[in-house]
Amino acid sequence: MHKTWIVTLETYLRQIKSWSFLFMVIGPFLMIGLTVGISYISANSASSSKEVAVISTSKPLRRAYLRQQTDNLNTRITTVSAAEAAVKKNHLAGYLQLSESHQQIRADYHGSSRMASGLKAQTQNFLQQYQQARNYQQAKLTAKQQRLLARTPVLQQHIAKKAGTANLAKTISFWILVTMIYIILITYASIAAQEIASDKGTKIMEIIFSSTTATSYFVGKIGGILLVILTQIIIYLVGGWAGYQIALNSTAVKPLIAENQSLIDAVLHNLLNLNLVYLFLGVIIYTILAAYSGAVVAKAEDASKAAQPVIMLGMFGFFATFPFQNNLDALFVKILSYVPFFSSYFMPMRIINGTVNGWEQLISLLILLAAIALFAGYIGSQYQRLMLQTDNRSFWQHLLHGWRHQD
Amino acid sequence: MLSIQHISKQFGPVKALNDVSFEVPNGQILGLIGQNGAGKSTTFHSILNFIQYDGTIRWQGKPLSPADFDTIGYLPEERSLMTKLTIEQQIVYLARLKDQSAKDIRPRIDDWLGRFAVKGTRKSRINDLSKGNQQKVQLICTLIHHPKLLILDEPFSGLDPVNADLLKQAILRARDDGAAIIFSSHDMENVSALCDQLVMLRKGDMVLHGTLAEVRNQFGKTELYVTTDWSADRLATLPGVGRVDLRQPGQYLLHLTDPAAGPTIFAELTQGHYIEEFSQQPPTLDEIFRMKVSEDHA
Numbered sequence: 001m002h003k004t005w006i007v008t009l010e011t012y013l014r015q016i017k018s019w020s021f022l023f024m025v026i027g028p029f030l031m032i033g034l035t036v037g038i039s040y041i042s043a044n045s046a047s048s049s050k051e052v053a054v055i056s057t058s059k060p061l062r063r064a065y066l067r068q069q070t071d072n073l074n075t076r077i078t079t080v081s082a083a084e085a086a087v088k089k090n091h092l093a094g095y096l097q098l099s100e101s102h103q104q105i106r107a108d109y110h111g112s113s114r115m116a117s118g119l120k121a122q123t124q125n126f127l128q129q130y131q132q133a134r135n136y137q138q139a140k141l142t143a144k145q146q147r148l149l150a151r152t153p154v155l156q157q158h159i160a161k162k163a164g165t166a167n168l169a170k171t172i173s174f175w176i177l178v179t180m181i182y183i184i185l186i187t188y189a190s191i192a193a194q195e196i197a198s199d200k201g202t203k204i205m206e207i208i209f210s211s212t213t214a215t216s217y218f219v220g221k222i223g224g225i226l227l228v229i230l231t232q233i234i235i236y237l238v239g240g241w242a243g244y245q246i247a248l249n250s251t252a253v254k255p256l257i258a259e260n261q262s263l264i265d266a267v268l269h270n271l272l273n274l275n276l277v278y279l280f281l282g283v284i285i286y287t288i289l290a291a292y293s294g295a296v297v298a299k300a301e302d303a304s305k306a307a308q309p310v311i312m313l314g315m316f317g318f319f320a321t322f323p324f325q326n327n328l329d330a331l332f333v334k335i336l337s338y339v340p341f342f343s344s345y346f347m348p349m350r351i352i353n354g355t356v357n358g359w360e361q362l363i364s365l366l367i368l369l370a371a372i373a374l375f376a377g378y379i380g381s382q383y384q385r386l387m388l389q390t391d392n393r394s395f396w397q398h399l400l401h402g403w404r405h406q407d
Numbered sequence: 408m409l410s411i412q413h414i415s416k417q418f419g420p421v422k423a424l425n426d427v428s429f430e431v432p433n434g435q436i437l438g439l440i441g442q443n444g445a446g447k448s449t450t451f452h453s454i455l456n457f458i459q460y461d462g463t464i465r466w467q468g469k470p471l472s473p474a475d476f477d478t479i480g481y482l483p484e485e486r487s488l489m490t491k492l493t494i495e496q497q498i499v500y501l502a503r504l505k506d507q508s509a510k511d512i513r514p515r516i517d518d519w520l521g522r523f524a525v526k527g528t529r530k531s532r533i534n535d536l537s538k539g540n541q542q543k544v545q546l547i548c549t550l551i552h553h554p555k556l557l558i559l560d561e562p563f564s565g566l567d568p569v570n571a572d573l574l575k576q577a578i579l580r581a582r583d584d585g586a587a588i589i590f591s592s593h594d595m596e597n598v599s600a601l602c603d604q605l606v607m608l609r610k611g612d613m614v615l616h617g618t619l620a621e622v623r624n625q626f627g628k629t630e631l632y633v634t635t636d637w638s639a640d641r642l643a644t645l646p647g648v649g650r651v652d653l654r655q656p657g658q659y660l661l662h663l664t665d666p667a668a669g670p671t672i673f674a675e676l677t678q679g680h681y682i683e684e685f686s687q688q689p690p691t692l693d694e695i696f697r698m699k700v701s702e703d704h705a
Contacts, residue, residue: 002506003503003504003506006500006503006504007504010500014491203483203485203487204487204488204489206455206457206481206483207481207482207483207487207501207548207549208501208504209455209457210455210476210479210481210558211476211477211479211501211504211505212473212476212504213473384457388452388457388458
């Protein structure tokens with residue numbers, strides 16, 4: 001155990017200290033930071049020219065408009081000449097001139113381009129309400145008559161709920177989860193295969209196998225790679241949490257979050273539960289398979305070739321989920337949610353959808369754990385023979401030889 | 408003591424080892440000689456359980472187990488280190504796998520680097536070292552934990568005479584500390600200088616085994632070194648002389664067909680007078696090696 005830990009630590013530190021790990025981890029943060037930064041700069045540079053001034057000879061009319069509508073309005077400019085000058089200098093997108101003549105409300109927009117659709121809709125809404133109030137006042141209607149005239153038709157949709165159908169929160173959770181599994185798997189399958197194959201190339205294995213058992217060394221290597229994966233997941237979780245906190249304190253994003261709070265809560269709930277365990281265990285079993293593939297290659301340069309079967313299997317699992325997003329009751333989904341290598345994709349789908357009970361989850365998890373233990377044990381027992389094989393047999397010949405000679 | 412009894416190993420149709428037996432007591436050095444492909448590395452791989460074999464190998468009376476790993480020092484035939492590590496990181500990592508603490512090993516590194524005259528500091532990257540210095544670092548990794556069983560596969564290959572001497576000193580020191588040492592070499596001079604006993608393998612068969620003196624004496628004192636003013640042709644007429652080789656002007660090596668002819672040759676050659684050189688010896692290890700190899704080709 002002590003020597004396993006030494007190998008784990010050495011593998012972990014070597015990976016963590018590499019530039020490729022640093023770029024891999026900070027890459028998404030850099031992308032997000034860059035996108036936010038560019039959006040912010042672009043928003044700031046455009047902020048002045050997005051504003052619209054409201055001009056009116058009727059102070060009550062202008063006040064009523066400003067009470068209802070505040071976004072992107074310039075309240076400092078109050079005259080047509082000042083507004084025209086500001087539009088010319090590109091400090092204003094335009095100005096809205098409100099007027100009232102013979103109980104008729106009128107709005108004229110002057111700008112270098114058409115009104116923004118949101119502002120147009122809100123302005124029309126304001127004009128409608130204001131004109132209606134004026135009309136009622138003019139017609140001297142009773143309160144009851146006013147209520148009757150204000151009555152509008154109702155359109156409501158009634159959708160029958162189907163057990164296997166995913167709603168928006170489930171769909172988002174599903175996509176985040178399977179994409180995370182897929183990306184981590186693709187990335188680390190190559191890393192694991194390369195890590196193991198590079199050992200084989202150096203032949204330092206003979207020295208190591210005169211110091212510790214092959215099983216202990218193999219488990220140590222896998223442990224080191226898994227610690228790297230865990231580190232990346234933790235960095236993303238902490239980074240995601242920090243980003244969420246920043247967003248909560250941002251005046252620009254806060255309303256958007258508040259508007260979608262229930263959706264965000266539901267997605268987080270779907271992700272931060274047993275599904276995270278499935279994600280991790282799924283990555284473990286694929287990493288072990290990738291390491292095995294790395295062990296059967298003859299040269300380090302063949303490592304990427306060795307990782308291909310693992311990547312293909314991972315891709316198959318990933319793409320096989322697509323047709324079943326809205327049909328989670330299918331027998332195929334139920335079966336694959338118990339089959340190692342696929343359960344990491346299919347069981348989280350069922351958990352997210354709430355169509356699987358605790359016992360079924362436990363059985364699937366135990367099958368996955370047993371498969372990992374058996375698989376690691378088998379490869380550990382074959383590892384020394386595989387790593388010391390240095391002939392020129394092809395990848396497939398090695399694979400067949402590995403299965404035939406399980407001594 | 409390392410005890411190897413009747414080990415055999417077959418790779419497909421090729422018999423790599425055929426009923427090989429020998430022992431290496433603690434505090435002794437055994438040299439394993441033989442041509443390329445004779446079975447030297449296969450013997451080492453069998454001792455280390457890298458391959459499955461028929462026969463028995465025991466270390467200190469028991470089959471070698473993972474519990475013994477910490478007492479083994481192994482230098483493989485092909486040198487290889489983790490090139491991205493520094494010398495210190497590499498030595499500490501491999502020593503920790505031998506159950507040594509980093510705290511104990513670190514203070515010893517500079518002493519070992521000095522002992523092997525490594526050109527570089529403990530912070531130098533393995534990648535930046537010359538091939539010879541990488542080999543010396545690997546030797547340090549093999550020896551720094553004071554192994555009780557030392558297995559060295561071609562340790563002298565690639566070393567210049569000065570560095571070969573440094574390695575010899577390290578091997579002798581390990582022997583004096585009580586280690587059982589087995590090493591392979593193509594250089595018979597090193598084998599003669601270091602070994603308490605030797606084993607020669609030829610195509611998996613053990614064709615020679617014993618101390619250096621025992622092995623040489625098996626062939627009789629058939630080499631006669633003389634310094635004389637006789638001509639080669641005249642020397643060839645002496646009784647029991649098969650062939651005459653000129654070593655230097657006036658110096659000859661007579662190959663005897665019968666070692667018992669020595670006294671007769673001495674009497675005829677000296678005629679009761681002083682002679683500068685008359686030395687009757689068994690063949691050198693180098694000659695025995697060539698003889699044994701040529702037997703196979705005959």
